[in-house]
Amino acid sequence: MKYKLVVLDLDGTLLNDEHEVSRENRTTISCLKKQGVQFMLASGRPYKSIVPYAMDLGLDLPIISANGSIVKSPKDNDVYVSSSLPKELAKEIIDFAKEQMFSISLYLENNILTFNDDLINLHRDLEKLEARKITRFLFEQPIFKILLVHHPKKIKETLHWLGTKYKNKLYITSSEQNFIEVMNINASKGIALKHLMKKMGLPSQEAIVFGNNFNDVSMFEIAGLSVAMLNSPYKVRNIADIVTKSNVEDGVAYALKKIFLGGFSIEG
DSSP states (O other), X not given: OOOOEEEEOIIIIIBOTTSOBOXXXXXXXXXXXXXXXXXXXXXXXXXXXXXXHHHHHTOOSOEEEGGGTEEEOTTTOOEEEEOOOOHHHHHHHHHHHHHTTOEEEEEOSSOEEESOHHHHHHHHHHHXXXXXXXXXXXXXXXXXXXXXXXXXXXXXXXXXXXXXXTTTTEEEEOSSTTEEEEEETTOOHHHHHHHHHHHHTOOGGGEEEEEOSGGGHHHHTTSSEEEEOTTSOHHHHHHSSEEOOOGXXXXXXXXXXXXXXXXXXXXX
16 A cells, blocks of 8 residues: 555544544544555644544544644643744734734634634634633744734735745745634644654655645655645645645545545546
8 A cells, every 4th residue: 555644634634624534434434444554634723623523533643733833642632743833923923914904813822812702702603612712922932823814805915925024934825715813924724734654654755645735745745645725725725736625525536536446537
């Protein structure tokens, strides 16, 4: 068997629009696990929000969380990667975002802080976590990700501006059209995956990566096979090796069956 590891993004990829793992995806993963295929979860979500999915699917490999800023084991909570933002740069981003009227959330190691009431419901609905409202942050704890939320046009303009200003200083990406996510320059899903595969003794050609947005591209670049969902932006689909069905059409299960049971030929 050529592929030994499957790495799955959550929102927009493994999960449907109700943030659930469908029966078809669940059954396919279970079947391939019995054949010796290993599965790993990689998400922009905080670690605590990903663990329930790993436990439900019976996955015990380290979890890539906060876009690679924190990698922890669901078996014993051992930390493999911990890359927080430099304080001064984090302060610059927060001050800028406040001036530009962005909604802002700060991802710490074990909880989420937000300056905006509207994001409390977002975190509750999306991540099943209770964010805590604050009026100021004293930088006494490390920040692993800053989430900026605004309308898509503003996000597109600001993403380009921040990316240029902080090139080689911060890792800035997007997982949704109204999100900007800011991390340590040494943090990305791809960097974390490369670290874990080296630790596992697996060459890159033995990994398949599934994703649906720009924060997954760093994994696409190192995997033996990259699979984009049909619901991905065009630029993401264009980078991937193959395109599968959407996240609401059991696209993960569809592609896994094609890959492991026979040739894959699909356009999206």
